[in-house]
Amino acid sequence: MNSAPGAITMPHHSSNAGAFDAERVRGDFPILREKVNGRPLVYLDNAATSQKPRAVLDAMQHYYAADNANIHRGVHTLSVRATDAYEGARVKVQQFLGAQRPEEIVFVRSATEAVNLVANTWGRANLKPGDEVLITVMEHHSNIVPWQMICEQTGAVLRVAPINDDGELLLDEFETLLKPGKTRIVSAAHVSNALGTINPVREMVRLAHQGGAIIMLDGAQAAPHMAVDVRALGCDFYIVSGHKMYGPTGIGALYGRYDLLNAMPPYQGGGDMILSVTFEKTTYNCVPYKFEAGTPNIAGTIGLGAAVDYLRSIGISTIAAWEHELLDYGTRALRDIPGVRLIGTAKDKAAVLSFLVGDIHPHDVGTILDQQGIAIRTGHHCAQPVMDRFGVAATARASFAFYNTKQEIDALAAGIRKAIEVFGT
Amino acid sequence: MTDLQDLYQELILDHNKRPRNFGTIDHPDCRAQGFNPLCGDRVDIFLMLEGGVIRDVRFEGKGCAISTASASIMTDAVKGKTIEQARALFEQFHDLLTVSSDDPIDAEALGKLAAFSGVRQYPARVKCATLAWHTLNAALKNHDQPISTE
Numbered sequence: 001m002n003s004a005p006g007a008i009t010m011p012h013h014s015s016n017a018g019a020f021d022a023e024r025v026r027g028d029f030p031i032l033r034e035k036v037n038g039r040p041l042v043y044l045d046n047a048a049t050s051q052k053p054r055a056v057l058d059a060m061q062h063y064y065a066a067d068n069a070n071i072h073r074g075v076h077t078l079s080v081r082a083t084d085a086y087e088g089a090r091v092k093v094q095q096f097l098g099a100q101r102p103e104e105i106v107f108v109r110s111a112t113e114a115v116n117l118v119a120n121t122w123g124r125a126n127l128k129p130g131d132e133v134l135i136t137v138m139e140h141h142s143n144i145v146p147w148q149m150i151c152e153q154t155g156a157v158l159r160v161a162p163i164n165d166d167g168e169l170l171l172d173e174f175e176t177l178l179k180p181g182k183t184r185i186v187s188a189a190h191v192s193n194a195l196g197t198i199n200p201v202r203e204m205v206r207l208a209h210q211g212g213a214i215i216m217l218d219g220a221q222a223a224p225h226m227a228v229d230v231r232a233l234g235c236d237f238y239i240v241s242g243h244k245m246y247g248p249t250g251i252g253a254l255y256g257r258y259d260l261l262n263a264m265p266p267y268q269g270g271g272d273m274i275l276s277v278t279f280e281k282t283t284y285n286c287v288p289y290k291f292e293a294g295t296p297n298i299a300g301t302i303g304l305g306a307a308v309d310y311l312r313s314i315g316i317s318t319i320a321a322w323e324h325e326l327l328d329y330g331t332r333a334l335r336d337i338p339g340v341r342l343i344g345t346a347k348d349k350a351a352v353l354s355f356l357v358g359d360i361h362p363h364d365v366g367t368i369l370d371q372q373g374i375a376i377r378t379g380h381h382c383a384q385p386v387m388d389r390f391g392v393a394a395t396a397r398a399s400f401a402f403y404n405t406k407q408e409i410d411a412l413a414a415g416i417r418k419a420i421e422v423f424g425t
Numbered sequence: 426m427t428d429l430q431d432l433y434q435e436l437i438l439d440h441n442k443r444p445r446n447f448g449t450i451d452h453p454d455c456r457a458q459g460f461n462p463l464c465g466d467r468v469d470i471f472l473m474l475e476g477g478v479i480r481d482v483r484f485e486g487k488g489c490a491i492s493t494a495s496a497s498i499m500t501d502a503v504k505g506k507t508i509e510q511a512r513a514l515f516e517q518f519h520d521l522l523t524v525s526s527d528d529p530i531d532a533e534a535l536g537k538l539a540a541f542s543g544v545r546q547y548p549a550r551v552k553c554a555t556l557a558w559h560t561l562n563a564a565l566k567n568h569d570q571p572i573s574t575e
Contacts (some may be wrong), residue, residue, distance in 0.1 A: 361489035363464050364433075367547060371429055380465040393465040393487045423432055423490070 001095060018323040022405045024046040025314065028053040029403055039373030042408045047221055047352055047399030048194050048377050052307075056247055060299045070295055072272055086298050089305030090247050090288075093253050096308045096401050097238060098229035104261065106254040106288040111220040111241035112142040112204045112255035114267035115187065117291060118216055118237055119146040121264040122185070129155030132183045134213070136161045136169055136199070137389050140191040141382040143218050147187060149364040151361075155186070163389065167344040178211035179318035186215040190222035190238075194383040194397070195344030196224070196327075196352030205234045205235060215262070223351050224401075225323055227316045242300060247307035251300035255292075255355050261287045268293040273350065323351040326400045333413040343395050351400035354381075357416055360423050362396040369396075374412055431543035432489065432550070436498070445550045446483045446500035447455070447540035457488075459560030461552055466492050468557050477507050482561075489553050491544060496557035498537050508565055517556045522551050 026032045029051045034041045043051060063085060069078035071086045087102070094102045108114045127133070127328055133147050137160050151158045159172040169188075177183070186208045191198050208215040216237035219228055224245035230238045237260070242251035256264075266273055267285050270293035275283040282288045311319070330353050334340045339358035357365050366378035377397045380387045387393060398412055450456075450471035459468045468486035472479060484496045484502055503511040518538050521530055522545050532539045545555045 276508070361493075363466075363489035363550070363553065367432065367550060368429060379463060384465065387465065393467070422429055423438065 004106070020318055020325075020402070020423075022403055024293050024320065026403050026405075028055070028310075030054060030057070032403060036373040036375070040079065041243065042372075042411050044372040044398040044400065044404065044408065044412060045375045045377050046224075046401040046404075047244070047381075047397065049249070050224060050246045050401055051403070052248065052303075052311050053246055055310045056303045056306045059372060060248060060303040063299050063302045065185070071298055072289075082298060085302045085305070086296070087324060089308075092305040092308040095284075096228075096312070097223070097240070097253075097255050098231050099255050100231060101258060103287050104255055104258050106256065106261070106291045107296055108252045108254055108291075109250050109297060111218060111239045111244075111252045113142055113148075114237075114252055115218065115240040116146045117254060117267045118187075118256075119150040121267050121272040121291075122260070123147075123150040123154065123156075124269040125263075125265055126184060127151070127154040130182070131156040132159050132179060134159045134161060134174075134177055134183050134186045134208075136174070136188050137163050138167065138169070138195055138197060138383065138386045139187075139189055140193050140220075141384070143187055144385065153401070155218075159183070160385070161188075163197075163386075166346050167192065167197045167390075168346045168348075169197070169199055169204075169253075169384075174204065175207050177390070178207055178213060180211045181263065182211045183208075183211055186213050187324045188215070188217060189226070190219045190309050190384075191225070191350045191352075192215045192344070193221045193384070194354055194381040194386050194395070195346065195353070196349045196354065196399075197344060197346040198226075198348040198350055200348075201233055201235070209234070221350060223321075224311070226320045236260055242307065245304075245307055246310060247304035248300045251304045258287065261291070264291075266290045266293070270294045272296075314402065322402050323400055326404055326406070327351040327353070329406050330398065330400065330409045330412070334416070337413060337416055337420070340416065343390050343392065352397065353399070354395040354397045355421055356392065356395055358423070360419055361378045362394045365396045365419045369412070369415040372411065372415045372418065374408075374415050376412075432547055434540045434543065436537060436540040437490060437494040440494035440497040441476045444484075444493055444497040446497065446504070447485065448483050449485055450481060450483050455564045457560050457564035459556050459563065461488075461492070461556050463552065464489065466553065466556060468492065468496055468560050470496075470557065470559075472564050474508070477509075479503050479506055479508065479511060484557060488556070489550075491541075491550050491553040492556050495541065495554045497539070499557050499561065502536060502538060503561065511561065511565070515562060518558060519555065521541055521545070 027042045030049050059068045067081040069082045071083040073079055090105050093105045133156055147158050159177050161177050162170050190201050205215050214236040218239050220241040223240040236257050238255040240253050243249040253380045273285050273290045273293040275285050343354040362378035369376055379394045453471040454472045454474045468484055471483045473481040482500045496552035530542055541554050546548050
């Protein structure tokens with residue numbers, strides 16, 4: 001690669017084309033040329049992790065091949081380049097999420113770590129016995145367990161807002177559970193990973209603030225698929241996962257309102273999070289560095305920045321429109337198959353289809369589809385409480401990205417029919 | 426591409442559809458519960474023992490075709506066997522699932538368990554086939570703790 005330091009080769013896509021050309025963007029993803037079990041890969045497990053475009057792979061390769069150095073240290077050229085690329089990624093994420101200042105973006109290793117960071121720092125400093133933390137029944141385990149742990153340590157109580165049979169949040173119940181002076185924080189998925197439900201987050205933010213609570217939104221399943229503007233939403237914290245938004249694994253970001261982050265104690269101790277250290281007293285660094293102890297995932301952060309550039313080059317509204325078309329097409333295709341039951345039928349949904357095929361266990365469906373090169377997720381999707389809510393142990397889940405096509409959905413439907421044939425139900 | 430029929434043999438589909446020895450034993454001599462956290466599968470094994478012999482064995486639970494059929498065929502296979510014989514059978518079964526597919530299998534010793542020979546082509550599914558056996562082992566050790574395949 002001959003580009004200037006930090007530069008990234010970026011494909012150009014028309015973001016205002018009437019019909020989206022999924023075939024064209026597929027060329028940006030090397031892995032989509034893979035064959036699995038002799039068939040072309042049909043990758044429908046995007047809610048678990050998305051595939052990576054060449055631009056992301058190149059950006060990371062470029063960092064290691066041309067710019068590799070530690071950041072925020074040293075005066076040498078490579079360290080400056082690496083620091084610029086790392087901090088450049090922070091600005092990209094800030095702009096992508098509509099945050100006011102780059103300092104409001106804290107890099108973490110995963111969305112899970114972001115929840116743990118807030119639970120441990122904000123939670124430890126603010127939760128008292130009898131206080132309440134409100135989540136919803138559709139949360140991923142990563143937005144349940146850290147709260148259970150901090151509640152156990154602080155004496156706070158965890159409350160859970162219920163959903164209806166379509167998988168939609170019961171806003172009335174949510175409001176009832178918000179107790180002024182008692183509920184200190186709400187933490188909820190923007191989009192459910194298991195059901196695809198898009199939560200009424202604006203209304204949830206309004207209600208939370210009205211009750212005097214702060215609110216954190218887990219946007220791991222939202223940010224790759226729809227426009228997110230944290231200031232328009234008015235939320236206090238927002239979380240994204242790098243690898244679910246076409247970036248690498250091992251990197252995520254926490255958005256936090258500056259005054260909140262500033263008032264929070266540090267998360268982990270170590271290098272980079274300090275201003276000065278003596279054995280008598282350590283002075284912590286400012287936001288966001290006080291939350292970024294140790295050498296961070298520099299390559300991953302640069303990769304995430306490249307992923308944001310890539311997403312913006314296609315256009316998030318173009319992506320949302322095409323994925324909505326895939327969702328409609330996929331919903332019809334699955335409903336046409338006798339015995340298929342959709343779990344999660346919210347009116348406002350992201351492109352996730354969780355389903356059961358007669359009484360065939362999802363794992364068996366998954367194996368039969370895999371034999372045809374089709375990758376889906378099967379199991380409880382790290383959301384056992386929501387599985388319990390629907391009285392199932394597991395579901396099969398097809399989750400779409402903008403590089404998926406209607407032909408791939410046809411292949412999925414044919415694969416499901418094959419499973420029915422094998423099991424004779 | 427391996428043939429799906431290698432994995433989903435008739436005998437497996439049959440035991441999945443009509444599991445044998447399915448249900449509970451009211452006052453079992455020992456029992457254990459097994460989980461596969463990967464997929465949320467669960468199996469409960471109940472045992473009646475008499476002088477080191479498995480007099481009765483039943484199971485309950487929720488699982489995929491491989492794990493349900495494995496529990497069903499296992500209960501048929503170990504009923505009337507001594508504890509030592511049951512453990513030896515698990516070892517043979519475990520070998521069947523984990524050895525190279527080129528190695529010959531001892532179909533005679535394995536009996537109906539040989540139907541699971543196709544599972545070794547599907548490494549992601551080996552735990553499904555062994556869950557009931559691990560749970561049986563735990564029950565024989567009279568552990569009250571739930572066991573896990575992880």
